[in-house]
Amino acid sequence: MVRRASSQKSMEGRYRVNPGRYLLYRLTTAAIVLGGVSVLTFLLVHLTPGDPARTILSQQMDQTPPESAVESFRAEHGLDESLYVQYFSWITDVLRGDFGHSYYTNRSVGELLVSHLPPTIELAVASLVVALVIAIPAGVISAVHHGEWLDLVSQAGALIGVSMPNFWLGYLLILVFSVRLGFLPVTGSGELAHLILPAIALGTGMTAIITRLVRSSMLEVLDQAYLETARAKGLSERIVLYKHALRNALIPVVTVAGLQLGFVLNGAVVIEIVFQRPGLGMLLVDAIFDRDYPIVQGVVLVIAMAFVVTNLLVDLAYEYLDPRIRLAEGKS
């Protein structure tokens, strides 16, 4: 379940009565968070020691750049203005859909984002699918065989899964499936075969977290009286478990799985480097090393947006899935 700061809860409570106003409230908070992120990244990037003009020019020219070149670079990229002016011209451009241009290649950051987004989305969705496909049955089996060896094995597996650095797991998978067995290609992107190993490497941590959650959620549900009723009606154990019990047990899982989708971006950065996938993470890391700030700011904003939107959708889905919340709203 999503825990929120209690002040926010009360604020939400106030607005929750009216769905339209509640949505408006959520959108406003989302906008505030995005605005905050944009200001923070901008300041972080611009207030740190080191002059990007000098750094980039000296790398491009392979010598100390002449003062005139530095001046013209600054003028070209608006770096000679005050911070305040720079921020507002950047953010108004962004709101108009213009993310600026790379310091190095002068390519449009917007275009770069659009071309690097699909591999990352593919990877994120694929790893979530891997996680759900393994975690839900594993969690149910664990709960049904509570305390038996199957449960112990799945719990131990989950524990090792959360403790494993995903980039090392990536290399292990490459070693076993690509090098030793020769089943799958090592790096690249575009085909389904390229997606399998990265998705497993990235999905393992999530699998572990969701398995534990399904297990504890199922354990709670399994005690409920309505399952006895279902059994007494003569329904098969399979239907009782997978239709009656799992349905309710999955409600908190939806929330966590959705939130995990946001956190997947954390791991995607590293996994994209391991498997050489040209996604957002790789774009970001390259830009950071190059001090290519327009790209860094653009990627951060896109990630923040993805995160905020996922959170919002998850919350809305949660309310849709749990009739008790809707009923409570209807009464109030």
Add this chain to the structure above:
Amino acid sequence: MSAGTDWLTVLRDQFQQRVSSHLLALARPFSLEIAAAMQTIRQNPPMAVGAGIVALVGLTAVFGPELVPYDPATQNAERSLQSPSLAHPMGTDQFGRDMLSRVVHGARISIGIAIAVTTIRVGVGTLVGVVAGAAGGWVDEALMRLVDIQLAFPGLILALIVAGVLGESLRNLMLALAVVGWGSYARIVRGTVLTIGERTYVTAAGLYGTPRRRLFRRHFLPHIASPVLVIATLNLGTVVLATAGLSFIGLGAQPPTPEWGTMIDNGQRYLVQASWLVNAPGLAIVLTVLGFNLLGDGLRDRLDPQQQTRLEEV
């Protein structure tokens, strides 16, 4: 009997009484904690295993570097890329450096960073949480929105940017990780301060004129300590993972520093010929994080039966 000795006796008695009551107040929960912990270890074997692993890794970090026979940085071209043997149980890397020595030195780096980062996070988070909970009003709102922004963003990416902008070094990596991870502490401490503050006995103590500092120490601190301890233990593991990940990308420790993530990055070029270069540090990371996770889960079962503490990933 002179007046002087009387005074002295009275003073001494008072002093002893005060000091011992203070010491008792401090010591009692701790001794109970310890006794209960011993019992938990008997009842909760996974937690005992976790504690064992943590002790092992901790001892390795403290004493290991003095005990290993090879220097982690000395190169020896004749011995490059040797597979694991009796002389080099974890093999050697492309410069002929002993991997076991490097992994053991890596323990000191990883554990050191994990402790430093977690300490800063606990300090900042607790302070922010207490201030927000105690002050209320706009201070509370402002601080909590800051926490919201922090938690509403993938932490590792934020740390990546901070570390990248500051420049590639272990110290900057540590700063970056400390900056991004205190939000979950602030939230839980604030929540605890608010709930405890509403309890009747705390209100009564306040009305009684108990000094705020004493109120905090006697009534708030014990309730804050448990959840913070649980999050911190689990946090140590995530910091080890994050440090390795960022160093792997190239943002933390720089070669030849024997940091585990850096070692995996160095070794991946020889993945096919010398897989031990990747697997030795990889296994070290898994073992360390596993230890912290087992211990943290056990502590949570013991100290926080309602499972209120949940770690936001960083």
